[in-house]
Amino acid sequence: MSSLFDDYQPGSFFDEMFDSPAHAREHYSGITGSIGTLSPAEYAARQRTADAVFLRQGVTFTVYGDTQGTERIFPFDLMPRIIPRKEWERVEAGLIQRITALNLFLNDVYHSQHILNDKTLPAELVLSASHFRPEFMGVKVPHGIYIHICGTDLVRDDKGEYFVLEDNGRCPSGASYMLENRNAMKRTFPGLLQSLPVRPVDAYGSMLRETLAHLAPPGVIDPNIVVLTPGVYNSAYFEHCYLAKQMGVPIVEGRDLLLKNGRVFMRTTAGLQQVHVIYRRIDDDFLDPLVFRKDSLLGVPGIVSAYQQGHVALANSIGTGVADDKAVYALVPKMIKYYLDQDPILPNVPTYLGIEPKECDHILANLDKLVVKAVNESGGYGMLMGPHSTKEEQAEFAKRIAANPRNYIAQPVLQLSRHPVFVDDHFEGRHIDLRPYVLYGDRVRVVPGGLTRVALKKGSLVVNSSQGGGSKDTWVLWDDE
Amino acid sequence: MLSRVADSIYWMARYMERAENLARLLLSTQDLLLDAGAEAADESQFWGPILMTTGDEDAYYAAHPVIDGDTAAHFLALSQKNGNSILNCVRSARENARTIRDQLSDELWECINSLRLFLESPEAAEMHKSQTAAFYEKVLLASYQFQGIAASTTPRDESWHFLRLGLCIERADKTSRLIDTCSAISLEMPPSPLARPLRWAALLRSCSAWHAFQAYSSNKLDPVKIIEYLLLDPTFPRSVAWCVEQLNRTLVALCGNGRLDEMKAPVRVSGRLLAHITYLTMKEVLKEGLHEYIDRLQEMLNDVGQTIFETFVLYSDVLTPEQELSTAAPAIIPGAFHTILSSDIQMQQQQQQ
Incomplete structure (x- = not known):
């Protein structure tokens, strides 16, 4: 019987789906049988349906440099990326190891700096990172956690080996697309999801809320949590709203907040209401014009001081960017060894x-x-x-x-792994990466899968949405088939 | 609820209602032109008053030297340049909705977003050209859908109350303007046995009141009866009196009734207006002069709107004296205010990771 994948060429790359032409890997066998039997026209029709749903729902990002304020859908490719259980377990363990070491490192850097004093890491390199915040030396942050939400970028090379490309410990975005992609798959291929043991991702909202609630100042039983957005012109505004809605918390802008007696309040129709935890999607520099950039029109004057005094919690903490510096990234394996006395489960890309x-x-x-x-x-x-x-x-x-x-x-240059992507009327290989989301609260939680980003341009290795990237749903299986 | 959110809900509802009213007015005008026969040859006497009602005369003449039907209809329905066109009203409603979409049901957001996608599409322009009535009906239907979804998915908390406030104020404003314009032209026009009743019928249609009025009054198309119905009838859901009653009821639900010395300003101001309109007679209106009275009525409606804004959006500032703030808080600007954010703020919003 002919299949949609008959003419597919995995090429000389590591192909996630095919280990040789016309031979799908074991964990993909469940979908080659079903999706493969569709005609190109049938498949294209489903793709169009999914696109229309995204547009109608306004699952979009704003294109900058466009006076019309054009909103685009983040291109979505229906063909899911599948990760077998064993493979995922290793990735998950590696991510937990990494965020644990990064938080120990940040706590150390902002307090006693053991790792610098004993010359394990070069102090001049770490302290010259532009996102290092000397203002935060010695400041106690809730539970000593700095990175609560991490979106680590993973890639696979031509042998299928996983590498960490970036840690993204400031304001990683994209979790909303991960959730919406799954919803789109549920509507487009309901039978398929039912027949395969795919781990759900929809608990992300409640996991995020629990992670944030854990940061509330001591004694606050039912904290008021808010999402702080730069505003409607930010390209990720959809995501900010989406996550606020998933958590059932208000989304606020800087101008909705003010300081009174060292505490943060929001202006409501019934007067001022205290805020305890802020999931902020504004960069450090713009957070507080009294401390960082004076020309910030987005921040809240006094909010940093309220944070330092422990009256309000911020996620992520201030100054996590020191670990995001791409030169400091190169030192993470040493941090893992230093703080945890372990070898990295997920290696760095040689740097x-x-x-x-x-x-x-x-x-x-x-x-x-x-x-x-x-x-x-x-x-x-x-x-x-x-x-x-x-x-x-x-x-x-x-x-x-x-x-x-x-x-x-x-x-x-890594020859990133490729995945079949539907182009016009057939499948072609395109390079992909993976951004799983790691939450560090009372414990570390990793959402199974994450956002698979696709470089849609033929031959391109750049997956970013601003550079013509798209995304796929990512299926982590309960059991290896 | 955040003051800014309340403000956006209020303006979203106002803009949707504005778009709906405009669509209905354009539809009834089109019908009127078809019925008016030879008299319709002078299109400007039909379209001029409409531009007056919507307050867009200056904007129209700035772009076009003379009034002709097609140009005026396009200007009011789909022009990018006309801030009050149906297209731009829906865009404003949608932009307000977008800032608060976490507060809206998915269904409500998709309804408003779909309408905006349609209006921006080439299909909409084509449909307005070739099947004009169907175009307006489609907009009307979308607005009814919006009202229906809002009614069946919005919790009866502050979200609902601010939706109602926006809807009722906008509707009262538009109905009173329509009465004003229609009576003005009808009195000025040369006596034409045919056109006059047609205009009054069109007024009823542009308020969706044709059938309701037929059942209400045995005296068909008596102008005074029509004005009385649209202005003072407490049962018809587009009359000014009905809107005022709903406004007051909603404000009481928001603020509580309380003792006289604790009564909140919006309850007091809207209650006063309700008492006024409940006991008003047409005789008094005509004695004052219809046009003069409607001017005064609009002022009273504006007072209610202003009081709502001051109470719910500026409230927290009132509670928080300036000297207690660490720095002066930025002033909040009323009404769809993110659309007029300075380019500096827009740029900074975009710079964030």
């Missing part, structure tokens, strides 16, 4: 630091082969993709690196 003279020479000599990244950029910006770059671009980066080596790192 060359611009600040190390020898490694810097290596970077400069191999600009045409490496991926060069500025340490504080995200969203796929500030990057040089060596093999796809022009001589001029390489020269430009060489100049920048020489001027400020601390600000750059480089990594080998």
Whole structure:
């Protein structure tokens, strides 16, 4: 019998679904039989239905630099990515290990700095991270937790080995798309989800709420939790609203909050109401014009002082960006060893630091082969993709690196794993990554799966939504089939 | 409920109601033109008053030198340039809804978002051109759907009350404006045995009151009776009196009735207006002059709106004297206010990770 996947070419990459042409991996066998029997037209019709639902529901992000304020749907590919149980268990253990070490590191850096004093990590590198907040030295944060919500980016190489690409310990986004993608699959392929032992993800809202409630000041039994958004023009505004709704808590802007007697209140129709826990989606710099950027129009004057005094909790804490610095990222395996006396379960991508003279020479000599990244950029910006770059671009980066080596790192180009994606009327392989969501409250919780992002452009390795990326539903199975 | 959220719910409801009223007015005008025969040749005498009612005369003449039917209809329905067009009303309603979509049922949000997607589509422009009546009916239907979903999915808490407030104030305002315009032109027009009753019938239709009025009055199309019905009837859900009664009832539900010395300003102001309109007679209205009276009525309605804003949106500032704040809090601007945020704020909102 002919199948939609007959002509699919896995190519020379690690393909998540096919280990050789026309031979699907065991954990995909449940869906090749069903989706494979659809005609291209039938499959395309389902894809259109899913797209229309996203648009009608306004599951969109705002495209910047567009005066119309155009909202786009985050392109969604119906073909799910499947992770077998054993594989996931290892990933999950690796993520828990990593967030535990990162929180121990942040608590150490903002207090006694043992790891720097005994020269395990170079102090000048760590303390020069631009998101290090000296204002927070010695400040006690609730339960010593700094990163409550983490969205670690994982990739697989050409052998299928998992690597951590980034930790995203500030304000990771995308959890709402993970939830909406699953809803879309439920509507489009209900029978399929029913027939396979797919672990649900819809508890994310209540898990997030429990994680946040854990931070409430002592003695507050039923804390008032809010989501603090930059506002409706932020590209992730949909997500902020969505998560607030999932948790059943208000979404507020800076102008809805004010300080009174050192405590934070929101303006309501019945007067002022105290706020105990704030899930903030505003960067440190804009949080409080009295402490950080004075020109911030989004922040709440005095909120940092209320946090320092323990009257209100913030998630994530202030200053977690020091661990997000791409040069500090390279040191995480050492942190794991130092604090936990363990080897990393999930390895880092090999990383060359611009600040190390020898490694810097290596970077400069191999600009045409490496991926060069500025340490504080995200969203796929500030990057040089060596093999796809022009001589001029390489020269430009060489100049920048020489001027400020601390600000750059480089990594080998990973041949990211690929997954079948529906293009026009057939399937083609596209590179993907995985962003699982890790919550650190009274215990560490990991949502099974996460957001699989897809580089929709043929041959592209960049999965970011701002750069033409899309996403897929991610199915973690209870049992290996 | 957050003051800002209350404000957005209120304006979302107002803009939806505004779009609905405009669609109905345009539909009834179209019918009127079909019935008016030769008299309809002078289109400006039909469209001019409508632009007056919606307050868009200046905006129209700024863009177009003369009134012709198609241009005016397009200007009122789908023009991007007309801030009060159906398209822009729905967009404003939708933008308000978007800021508070966590407060709305999914069904309600999807209803309002679908209407906006339709109005922005090429299909809508085509439909307005070739099947104009069907276009307006589609907008009306979407608005009824909005009301129905709101009624069946909104908890009867503050969300509901602020929805009602927005709807009732907007509706009272529009009904009174329609009465004003229709009576003005009908008196000024050359006596035409045919056109006059048609205009009054169109007024009833633009308030969805045709059938209700037929059942109510044996004196068909007596202008005074029609005005009385639309202004003072306590049972018809688009009359000014009905809207005022609902406003007062909603404000009592929000504030409580309380003792006289504790009575909140919105209850007092709306109660006063309710007493006024409940005991008003048409004789008194005509003695004052219909146009003069309606001006005064609109002022009273504006007072209620202003009091609502001051009480519920500025309330927390009143409770919190300035000197206790760590710094001066930014002033809150009424009404769909995020749409007029400075470009600096927009830029900073976009900069966040």
